[in-house]
Each structure stands twice: as structure tokens, then as C-alpha cells.
Amino acid sequence: MPVRADAQRNAARVLAAARRAVASTGLDVSYHEIAREAGVGVGTVYRRYPERDQLMAAVLSDILTELIDTAHQALDCDDAWEGFSLLFTSLALRTAQNVGLSGSLDQHGGPAVAQQRHELLDLTRRVIERAQNQGRLRRDLAWQDVLRLTGAPAVQGCVLGLEPDPAHGHHLVLTVLLDGLQTDGAKVA
Amino acid sequence: MPVRADAQRNAARVLAAARRAVASTGLDVSYHEIAREAGVGVGTVYRRYPERDQLMAAVLSDILTELIDTAHQALDCDDAWEGFSLLFTSLALRTAQNVGLSGSLDQHGGPAVAQQRHELLDLTRRVIERAQNQGRLRRDLAWQDVLRLTGAPAVQGCVLGLEPDPAHGHHLVLTVLLDGLQTDGAKVA
DNA sequence: AAACAAACGGACCAGACTTGTCCGTTTCCA
């Protein structure tokens, strides 16, 4: 007995909804919320992912796969700085879209996800160090520190309550950050 | 009949606790949580601030007063860049300590708080424009944009789950941001 | 087309947490 057509369709819907829900709410999003977002009953979500970790592993793996792909692209760039800013931008954007899951990623997902995470970390380190070796990226920061900076564009809110304007905001912080990360002063000024 | 001594003491405790609680949890922190943090009963908190808006107004006013003070100091600096980085740092730190209340500040607090907010906004604009006029701060950003950047250090979490390390993280993002905001290339490299 | 099982949906239960009240007890001050 093969997988039923509607089951397959709903599986896809649930995963997509889970990604959206996790992105906006965080890893502690409720099953009810995901079900609502997916347009299915809670029962369906629980049937598909009896354990919460299974669901989170699926979501995280989805995200990590995309990023690993980007990291490979970055390493393929001849220009190390171009590669670096590509990966940095992707990481920053992904982090911004997933505020709320930051930090706790290593807690969930089991060995498969841990493996992917490790792979992405390694690729990222290589992209950063290559840019530093080519003299384009400032050397006074460890690669972990550079990585940490990808979180910066995630929040544009300020104590003064300006309207958020996420799209413009992300781009803005990225521009200034990348300018600050370069060794030479080749910026618009 | 003057204010009783214990009442006065508890009032201070509640306000301090509310600031801490709002800082870590956000504006939607529960009264019970605040009471626990303050070491008093819920009744005491409700008696002091029957309306939630009154409490929030008190907290926000407290924060704004500090920042307005810093802004005046910034304007008193002869060196416009020094003044700017002082204020920028304070705003960033305050935002980082109050993740969660970002954006919604204008919703609460009533006219008195709105007035303070307006005052701080005006002072900040002057600090920024002065630095730009002295040729120290890049001109391709509007003062509102610069202000928006103060939110950047608030999050250091990255999709890869590195340990947060707030203290170092804030300093790190600030350094790179300030380097990226300067017009000349006078950085460590 | 009929019949059967897989998959579905959402009502439902229990438990955690929140708002807000109320009253017996404590604490200050005159």
C-alpha cells in the first residue's frame, strides 16, 4: 500500500507551515498554531510528528540544507570577499527571518542535524579565513566572532519606537556591517 | 497623613523590579512575575498601579530620562564623533537590555512619555547631524536610519547556535558598526 | 461501484499560567 495522495500533500503543507511558524514565533511554537497555519487539524500534525524533536529536526534540516548550498557557492567564488559577503548576507537574512530560534539550534534535532550544523560551521570558517588571507576581511576578529555578527540585522527595533521597515532595515545594517568588516576604506562615504 | 515608610520602600522595589522584568521579558510581563521579582505580594503591585499603562509609563519614563541625560552629555562634547559614539553606544546598550519592548514603545505611556520620547528623538537628530556636518559620520544615511542601527547589537544569536556571550557580543557589533559608520578609514585593520 | 482502510479534523480533557479581587494579618505612626 503506497502513500496516499492526500497524506503526501498534507505532509508538505505541515512542513511549510512549521517553517513559517518557527520563523515568526520560535521553536516553542504550539502544534495548534502550526495546524492552523497549515490549514489542517491538530491530529494530522501529531500523527506526522509524534515527537516534537522530529518536527524541529525536519525544519532545521530544511534551513541548514539551503545554507550549506550557499556556502558551497561562496567557496566557488574567485573573489574571496564576494564569496564572504554572499554567505554573510544569507546567514544574516536567514537569522533575521528566524529570530527566536537563535541559540537553541544545537539543543534540538538529533545527530543528523548536528552533522549538518557541523558541516555548515566548517564551510563558514573556510569562507571567512579565505577572505582574511586575501587581505579583504579584517583580521582582528576570530571567525566565530564574524559569525556572531550575522545576528545583528535581526533586530531593527530601537528604544524610540521607529517603524521597523524590515526590508530596508536589513539592507541598511548589512551595508554598514560589511563596510565595517572590510580592511580597506573603499566605501561610498 | 504622610506616605508610610514601608509603602515608599515597596514602591521603589516594585519600580526597579518592573524595569528588570520588562527588560528581560518584555512589556507583556505578568504582574505576578513583577511581584515575585520585587519580593512583594501581587496585591501591592496592583494597588500601586491599578492600570497596566501606569506601570509601563513609569518604567519607560525611567529609561527615557536616563537617555535624555546622555544625549545632553553627547551634545556637550567638543568632538562631534565622540559625542555621537557615546550616545549611539548608550542607545544600543539600552536597546539590547530591553529586547522585547522594541517598537511598541509609542503605544504605551500616554502624553508625558510621548513628550519625553519626542525630546530624545530631537536631541538624537542633532547629535547625528552635527557629526555629519563635521564630516565624521557618513552622509548616505538619514538620521532615522542611523537610529535604526542601534538595534543591531541586541541580537547576537546566529542560526548556527554559537554561545551568546552578550558582553563581548555587544562590544563586537558596536566596534564594527562604528567603524562602518565613520567616513574615514581610521580603524585598526 | 462498492467496500475497506488509511487519513483526517476538531471537540475535548487536563494542566499551566494570567488577570484581578478580597480579606485576615502585619506594620507603621500619632
Added chain:
DNA sequence: TGGAAACGGACAAGTCTGGTCCGTTTGTTT
């Protein structure tokens, strides 16, 4: 030392969460 002001925390009511269960729908097979 008497009495009012202030306190604390138990308590009721409502909301949201995790998780189950069963009558109904839907796809597939013959």
C-alpha cells in the same frame, strides 16, 4: 497602644498549551 494604611497571598475565572480519541471523509483497489 490603638487604629488605619499597607501588605501578602489564597482564590476564582479565563486563556492557552500539550495531547488524545473517535465519527467522518477520502483515496485506492478490485
